[in-house]
Amino acid sequence: MNARFVIQRIGFVLLSFIAVVVVLPILVIVAIIVVRGIGAINWEFLTTMPHDGMKAGGILPAIVGTIVLTFGTAIAAIPVGVGGAIYLSEYARDTLFTRAIRLAIVNLAGIPSVVYGLFGLGLFVLFLHFGTSILAGSLTLAIMTLPVIISTSEEALRAVPTEYRTVIASLGGTRWQGVRYVVLPQALPGIITGIILGLLRAAGETAPILFTVSAFFLPRLPHSLFDRTMALPYHLYVISTQVPGMPQEIQYGTALVLLMLVLSMNLVATLIRGHFRRRRPW
Amino acid sequence: MSKFVVQNLNFYYGKFRALSGITLTILDRQITALIGPSGCGKSTFLRCLNRMNDTINGTRVEGKVLLEGQNIYDRRVNVVELRRRVGMVFQRPNPFPQSVYDNVAFGPRVLGMARSKSQLDDIVEESLRGAGLWEEVKDHLHQDALSFSLGQQQRLCIARAIAVKPEVILMDEPCSALDPIETLQVEELMQTLKANYCIVIVTHSMQQAARVSEWTGFFWLGELVEFDSTAKIFTNPSHPLTENYITGRAG
Numbered sequence: 040m041n042a043r044f045v046i047q048r049i050g051f052v053l054l055s056f057i058a059v060v061v062v063l064p065i066l067v068i069v070a071i072i073v074v075r076g077i078g079a080i081n082w083e084f085l086t087t088m089p090h091d092g093m094k095a096g097g098i099l100p101a102i103v104g105t106i107v108l109t110f111g112t113a114i115a116a117i118p119v120g121v122g123g124a125i126y127l128s129e130y131a132r133d134t135l136f137t138r139a140i141r142l143a144i145v146n147l148a149g150i151p152s153v154v155y156g157l158f159g160l161g162l163f164v165l166f167l168h169f170g171t172s173i174l175a176g177s178l179t180l181a182i183m184t185l186p187v188i189i190s191t192s193e194e195a196l197r198a199v200p201t202e203y204r205t206v207i208a209s210l211g212g213t214r215w216q217g218v219r220y221v222v223l224p225q226a227l228p229g230i231i232t233g234i235i236l237g238l239l240r241a242a243g244e245t246a247p248i249l250f251t252v253s254a255f256f257l258p259r260l261p262h263s264l265f266d267r268t269m270a271l272p273y274h275l276y277v278i279s280t281q282v283p284g285m286p287q288e289i290q291y292g293t294a295l296v297l298l299m300l301v302l303s304m305n306l307v308a309t310l311i312r313g314h315f316r317r318r319r320p321w
Numbered sequence: 322m323s324k325f326v327v328q329n330l331n332f333y334y335g336k337f338r339a340l341s342g343i344t345l346t347i348l349d350r351q352i353t354a355l356i357g358p359s360g361c362g363k364s365t366f367l368r369c370l371n372r373m374n375d376t377i378n379g380t381r382v383e384g385k386v387l388l389e390g391q392n393i394y395d396r397r398v399n400v401v402e403l404r405r406r407v408g409m410v411f412q413r414p415n416p417f418p419q420s421v422y423d424n425v426a427f428g429p430r431v432l433g434m435a436r437s438k439s440q441l442d443d444i445v446e447e448s449l450r451g452a453g454l455w456e457e458v459k460d461h462l463h464q465d466a467l468s469f470s471l472g473q474q475q476r477l478c479i480a481r482a483i484a485v486k487p488e489v490i491l492m493d494e495p496c497s498a499l500d501p502i503e504t505l506q507v508e509e510l511m512q513t514l515k516a517n518y519c520i521v522i523v524t525h526s527m528q529q530a531a532r533v534s535e536w537t538g539f540f541w542l543g544e545l546v547e548f549d550s551t552a553k554i555f556t557n558p559s560h561p562l563t564e565n566y567i568t569g570r571a572g
Binding site: 132133200202203204205206207208209210211212213216220221225 | 371373376378401402404405406408409411413415417418427428430431432478481482485
């Protein structure tokens, strides 16, 4: 057989092997969490307060806390993020100023999450007197999420052919009308992907909420935006490291709930994206 | 009656001078063809007529372009309204990835031209009839525009352009992506349209210029070498460059 076909064969086998190596850890992690945690999952676990020093009862406040925080993050981050992306892609000219903005966004994406946590503590909790609260936590998570939303949204907007903008101008449409009626609808699937990616990261983060919102143990649901709350990632950290004699099943059960919450958000995003993507020409 | 009067127009991309000293008059309800080799400035000139070049960074214009007596480069001119009056059809058919109806209705919608659904329906029908497309698409108004043939898509783009009731239609090589039959349909359409519109077409096909236009301008290296009636240009050009180009010895 010709040598180049042998090389092709070897290359193919090698790449398949690498693909398996990449996917395997994810499957193993999910499998372990499901197997060890599924026993803990029942109606009571999902809907009641923890008791006996969190060693028994449910994790309702943590679930609610994470959902509330994710919503808060979305409300704060989506308008600013998508708006910023529209500005950068549709309006901003290439100046020193916009280059500085882009540089800042790239750098924001690289900052460790614990630094966001400290920043949120300094700005929202202390300086603005929001206290340790859902408001402070949501805003901190939102700032952390912004770079992801802005850069993916900008990319999605730029992928819409320039031609459409030209046509709109030639029809006597304003730039905003072009954005509103043609460019934005076309870019929506990509923008939604960016938003979900950002929110998923926010939902799973521990460090940014550590100092800004999280309660170690708060066996009730939050009352207002200025209330603190438990949240799944931090709760998981607490019951895994801070509480001696914690039943392992509760730890894995909590991890499983967090995983399912994140995966189901991901699934919803994929469905929305698929729904919008049907009619894209390129 | 003259529609455009262009006086001593210079155009620059940064430091590069793409058009120099263009002076000509474009008549209403006639077809004016602009010919010349690639990069000679004919498309740039076309885009000067509705200030489409404004969107490109680092461009600069000198001289005057009068549309019915008013200089369109005047500070007080509203560019968005200018482009409503001077419509454009592009090289590649480029309908929005929406239905036929939504494509034609796009302009009237953003301009707020229709007060009711039925009024909008009327504009859409009228425009599609105007573009000679109504009979072919009247039962498929809500079908995706991209599912039609390229020739139909290009006529749809013409319908979309005339839906905003422009006075001028600029066509930038409108047939370069079409087959000969589709090209013929667009050319026949142009003959119908010139009863109501001033049409300026840039074309690479000298046969097309000869077939459709009353007036022809020959561009060479950013200059308007010759501008005259199409008959004169193609039978008895006064400039040797024009003669070389139309006989295929240059360009």
